[in-house]
Amino acid sequence: MRVKHLSPPMSAPANCVLVAMLLPSVIALAVAWLPNGDESRLQAAEVSVEKFTTESLRGRVVFTAEAMARLHGAKSVSEAAERGLALETPDGRLVPLLEDVRGRAFRADERLRHMNVELLVRRYPNSPVVQIVTLYEISADGKFEIDYWCDVCAIAMFELKTCECCQGDIELRRRRVVEANKPASP
Numbered sequence: 312m313r314v315k316h317l318s319p320p321m322s323a324p325a326n327c328v329l330v331a332m333l334l335p336s337v338i339a340l341a342v343a344w345l346p347n348g349d350e351s352r353l354q355a356a357e358v359s360v361e362k363f364t365t366e367s368l369r370g371r372v373v374f375t376a377e378a379m380a381r382l383h384g385a386k387s388v389s390e391a392a393e394r395g396l397a398l399e400t401p402d403g404r405l406v407p408l409l410e411d412v413r414g415r416a417f418r419a420d421e422r423l424r425h426m427n428v429e430l431l432v433r434r435y436p437n438s439p440v441v442q443i444v445t446l447y448e449i450s451a452d453g454k455f456e457i458d459y460w461c462d463v464c465a466i467a468m469f470e471l472k473t474c475e476c477c478q479g480d481i482e483l484r485r486r487r488v489v490e491a492n493k494p495a496s497p
């Protein structure tokens with residue numbers, strides 16, 4: 312229970328005064344927490360804050376500055392050339408990408424920027440920026456889930472780097488996605 316941690320150690324008199332001041336709120340907290348026995352109320356509150364929708368988008372991942380210049384003639388300052396990443400859809404729409412480790416993967420490995428991709432993304436309220444959940448390559452021979460793999464440690468990673476376990480080299484991994492209504496070709 313978090314209630315235990317509310318009073319840090321301190322000198323006795325100060326402690327007494329503080330306990331007297333805090334007691335009603337400590338009891339209120341305990342009453343609020345105890346009926347459930349777990350933290351389901353807190354979890355419910357956290358989930359409502361992190362509300363998002365999920366969707367799939369196709370296209371190529373580009374640097375925003377290059378794409379804005381090419382598509383609209385709108386030039387960025389040179390130092391912003393590789394600052395932002397976006398998904399460019401086939402109809403020329405730019406969808407800005409949040410740069411977490413999945414987003415940063417497109418910066419670290421040029422091969423990803425040459426792929427026709429499908430991104431499973433989270434879209435948050437009031438934000439044009441989407442967050443990548445899963446990366447797929449859409450190629451002539453099918454759909455592949457893309458990540459990185461260390462053969463030695465048998466662990467997957469989201470971006471190209473030295474293995475976070477053995478510090479060795481890791482490989483781009485392509486795993487064929489078998490669609491439920493579409494069996495994989497041999």
Ligand SMILES: [Zn+2]
Nearest residue numbers: 461464474477
């Ligand atoms: Zn490793």
